Amino acid sequence: MLSLHQxxxxxxxxxxxxxTAAAEELGYAQPSVSEQIRGLEQTLGVQLFRRVGRGVIPTTVADTLRPHAERTLAAAEGTRLAAQQVRRIETGTIRFGMFGVARLYAGADLVADVLERHPGVRVELIGQNSSEVHEDLRRGRLEAAMIAMPSVTSEGMEVRPVARDEVVYVSADPTHLERPVTARRLAEAQLVMPDTSWRHDDSVRTLLRQMLHGTGLNPTTRIEVEDPEIAVELMGRGYGDTVLPRGAAEVLLPRLAPHAGYVSLRPRLYDYFAVVHRAGAVLSPAAQLMIELATARIQRIAEPL
Amino acid sequence: MLSLHQxxxxxxxxxxxxxTAAAEELGYAQPSVSEQIRGLEQTLGVQLFRRVGRGVIPTTVADTLRPHAERTLAAAEGTRLAAQQVRRIETGTIRFGMFGVARLYAGADLVADVLERHPGVRVELIGQNSSEVHEDLRRGRLEAAMIAMPSVTSEGMEVRPVARDEVVYVSADPTHLERPVTARRLAEAQLVMPDTSWRHDDSVRTLLRQMLHGTGLNPTTRIEVEDPEIAVELMGRGYGDTVLPRGAAEVLLPRLAPHAGYVSLRPRLYDYFAVVHRAGAVLSPAAQLMIELATARIQRIAEPL
DNA sequence: GTGAAAGCATAGGCAGATCCTTGGGATGAC
DNA sequence: GTCATCCCAAGGATCTGCCTATGCTTTCAC
Incomplete structure (x- = not known):
C-alpha cells in the first residue's frame, strides 16, 4: 500500500x-530509508533507483514520478495546514445555535464580534427557535447554543444561565399600562402573539401558562403570527396587546410601534438565557469563543446573573 | 504522523x-476505522466527528478538511497511476545508449519504431561515442546500450554481440580499389579519419592498429575530423582515403561522394555491434524493448550473428 | 414503558511494519 | 594496496494495524 512515508x-x-544522505536528512538510519524505497518500488512495480555499488542513480521512472510525489506530499501538507488554521480559528466555519429572540438581541453584533477577531472564518447562526436548537444539540448537529429557558426538558444537557430579561406586557393603549398586569387582567386581554408554530415550546408562552395555571384561566390570543415584528406592528395598530421580553420590546417598539409602551406583569416574569451544550462534552476553541462573545452581548442587553 | 490510510x-x-458503514466499505472491522479516525483527530489536533450515542456527526472542521483530504488522495492515486502507465510503457522516458556510427545506421528508425508502438513516451538516445556510453553504463546513468566492439574493456558488463559489419577501405581514386588493401598498402595510405576526439577508443581505429601491429607500421592520417560526413566529403574531393564500416559507407557515399567506392581490407576486418548492460542487472521492460528494436534495426543493415 | 437493534468505545491478542545495530561487499580516492 | 564511503542483509525490539469479544448509549418498534 502506497504511503506518504515512502x-x-x-x-x-x-x-x-x-x-545515507536522505536518511540523515530525515533523521533515520540508512537501512530504514533503504527499506522504504524498496517497499515503494515493490508497490509501484517499477525500479526507481539503480544501485551501483557506491551510491544510487535515479532511473527515468524516478524522474517521471517525482512531480507526482511532490504534489501528493504538498496536498498532505495542505491538509495538515488547513487543520492548523482551523484550530487557531483563522479559517473554517463556526456554527452556533441561537434561538429567535436572542438572535434578535445579539445576533448581528455577535457575528460582527466574531469577524472582528477572526476575519477569515465563516459564521453560521443556526436555529429558528429554542426547541429546534435543542434537538440539534441533542443530535450532535450543534456543539453549543444560547437558548431561552424555561423550555423543553434538558436531559443530558449542561445548561448555564447567563442572563435574564423581564417579560413585559406591551400595549398601544395607555390605559392598559397604568398598573402592573395581573393574571386576571392577562386572562381578559386580547393578545397578538408571535412564534405561532412553536407555541408549545416557546419560553414566553410557557411562562404565561404557568402564571395562569392557578387561576384556571387561559390567555386569549386573538391573533397568532410567526414574526415578533408582525406582532408588534399589529399591536401598534390597536389589534390587541402582546407579551414580550423587555429587550425585544425596546428593540422593536421605537421602530414598529412608537406610540406603544409596556408595563410589568404581577408577579414579574423572567425569561432566562442560558448557554447549553451536551453534558460532558469537551468544547472546541471555536465554541468557547462563541459562548464567551454571545454571553457578553446578551449581558449588555439583559440582566446578568 | 499523517497517513493516507487515515x-x-x-x-x-x-x-x-x-x-460501521465506512468499515464495511473499506473492508475493515469497525474498531479499526474508529482507531484511525481517533489517530487522525489526534495528529491534526481537531475533532472531526461528534460521537452522539448512535452514529457520528461530522463537525464543521470535517467539512473544511474534506476537500483537502480528497485532493491528497487524488494526488496519491495520480502517483500510483503514473507508475502503472510507465510500467506499461504508455508514458515516461526511455533512455538508451547508442554510440555514433550505430546511431547513424539505425538511430532515426529506432526512434520511429519506438514511437510507433508507444506513442506516449519520450525517447532519449544517449552517447557521442562508445566509451562515453560505456562509462554511463558503469555509473548507472544508462541501463542498456548498443555499442561497437572491440572497444574499452568490459569488466562487470554483460556484452552480447548481435551483428557485424565489415570495415572497408574507401577512396575516390579507382586505382586504389583494384585489389583488397593489405597492411602494407594501408600503412602507405594518406587517410582522412573521423572521430578525432575518440581516436583512442574508437573501434575502427582499434582494428587498424591491430592490423598494423605485426608490421611495425602506423597509418598516416593526413586529416583528422570529428564527423564521418566531413571525412567522406573530403575523401570525395580527393584529399585522401578513409576507412569506414561498410554500412556507413553505403549510407554516406551516395550522398557525399558519389564517385567514390570501397574495397575490402586483407585480411578482412569486422566491426561488431553488441548489446551491453551491467552484469547481473534485471532489465526493465523499456530496456528490453529498446534492445529488441535496436537489434532488429542493426541486423537489417549489418550482418546478423 | 420495555425489549430489541444499531452503533461506537474499550480491551486484549496476534501479525506485520518500522526502526535500530551490526556486519559484509563493492566502489572510489589516495 | 589501503582506507573511506555507501549500499545491502540479518537479527531483534518496538510500534502499528487489525481482529474478536464485550459493554454502553441511543433509537425504534410494539
Whole structure:
C-alpha cells in the first residue's frame, strides 16, 4: 500500500542522490530509508533507483514520478495546514445555535464580534427557535447554543444561565399600562402573539401558562403570527396587546410601534438565557469563543446573573 | 504522523456518516476505522466527528478538511497511476545508449519504431561515442546500450554481440580499389579519419592498429575530423582515403561522394555491434524493448550473428 | 414503558511494519 | 594496496494495524 512515508523517503533520496544522505536528512538510519524505497518500488512495480555499488542513480521512472510525489506530499501538507488554521480559528466555519429572540438581541453584533477577531472564518447562526436548537444539540448537529429557558426538558444537557430579561406586557393603549398586569387582567386581554408554530415550546408562552395555571384561566390570543415584528406592528395598530421580553420590546417598539409602551406583569416574569451544550462534552476553541462573545452581548442587553 | 490510510478512513466515514458503514466499505472491522479516525483527530489536533450515542456527526472542521483530504488522495492515486502507465510503457522516458556510427545506421528508425508502438513516451538516445556510453553504463546513468566492439574493456558488463559489419577501405581514386588493401598498402595510405576526439577508443581505429601491429607500421592520417560526413566529403574531393564500416559507407557515399567506392581490407576486418548492460542487472521492460528494436534495426543493415 | 437493534468505545491478542545495530561487499580516492 | 564511503542483509525490539469479544448509549418498534 502506497504511503506518504515512502514518498518522503523517495523524494529525499532523489534530491540527495544517496540513501545515507536522505536518511540523515530525515533523521533515520540508512537501512530504514533503504527499506522504504524498496517497499515503494515493490508497490509501484517499477525500479526507481539503480544501485551501483557506491551510491544510487535515479532511473527515468524516478524522474517521471517525482512531480507526482511532490504534489501528493504538498496536498498532505495542505491538509495538515488547513487543520492548523482551523484550530487557531483563522479559517473554517463556526456554527452556533441561537434561538429567535436572542438572535434578535445579539445576533448581528455577535457575528460582527466574531469577524472582528477572526476575519477569515465563516459564521453560521443556526436555529429558528429554542426547541429546534435543542434537538440539534441533542443530535450532535450543534456543539453549543444560547437558548431561552424555561423550555423543553434538558436531559443530558449542561445548561448555564447567563442572563435574564423581564417579560413585559406591551400595549398601544395607555390605559392598559397604568398598573402592573395581573393574571386576571392577562386572562381578559386580547393578545397578538408571535412564534405561532412553536407555541408549545416557546419560553414566553410557557411562562404565561404557568402564571395562569392557578387561576384556571387561559390567555386569549386573538391573533397568532410567526414574526415578533408582525406582532408588534399589529399591536401598534390597536389589534390587541402582546407579551414580550423587555429587550425585544425596546428593540422593536421605537421602530414598529412608537406610540406603544409596556408595563410589568404581577408577579414579574423572567425569561432566562442560558448557554447549553451536551453534558460532558469537551468544547472546541471555536465554541468557547462563541459562548464567551454571545454571553457578553446578551449581558449588555439583559440582566446578568 | 499523517497517513493516507487515515484520510481514506476519514472520507469513507464522512460520506457514509457512520464508522460501521465506512468499515464495511473499506473492508475493515469497525474498531479499526474508529482507531484511525481517533489517530487522525489526534495528529491534526481537531475533532472531526461528534460521537452522539448512535452514529457520528461530522463537525464543521470535517467539512473544511474534506476537500483537502480528497485532493491528497487524488494526488496519491495520480502517483500510483503514473507508475502503472510507465510500467506499461504508455508514458515516461526511455533512455538508451547508442554510440555514433550505430546511431547513424539505425538511430532515426529506432526512434520511429519506438514511437510507433508507444506513442506516449519520450525517447532519449544517449552517447557521442562508445566509451562515453560505456562509462554511463558503469555509473548507472544508462541501463542498456548498443555499442561497437572491440572497444574499452568490459569488466562487470554483460556484452552480447548481435551483428557485424565489415570495415572497408574507401577512396575516390579507382586505382586504389583494384585489389583488397593489405597492411602494407594501408600503412602507405594518406587517410582522412573521423572521430578525432575518440581516436583512442574508437573501434575502427582499434582494428587498424591491430592490423598494423605485426608490421611495425602506423597509418598516416593526413586529416583528422570529428564527423564521418566531413571525412567522406573530403575523401570525395580527393584529399585522401578513409576507412569506414561498410554500412556507413553505403549510407554516406551516395550522398557525399558519389564517385567514390570501397574495397575490402586483407585480411578482412569486422566491426561488431553488441548489446551491453551491467552484469547481473534485471532489465526493465523499456530496456528490453529498446534492445529488441535496436537489434532488429542493426541486423537489417549489418550482418546478423 | 420495555425489549430489541444499531452503533461506537474499550480491551486484549496476534501479525506485520518500522526502526535500530551490526556486519559484509563493492566502489572510489589516495 | 589501503582506507573511506555507501549500499545491502540479518537479527531483534518496538510500534502499528487489525481482529474478536464485550459493554454502553441511543433509537425504534410494539
Amino acid at each position: 514518498l518522503r523517503c523517495f523524494l529525499a533520496t532523489y534530491e540527495q542522490g544517496s540513501l | 484520510l481514506r478512513c476519514f472520507l469513507a466515514t464522512y460520506e457514509q456518516g457512520s464508522l
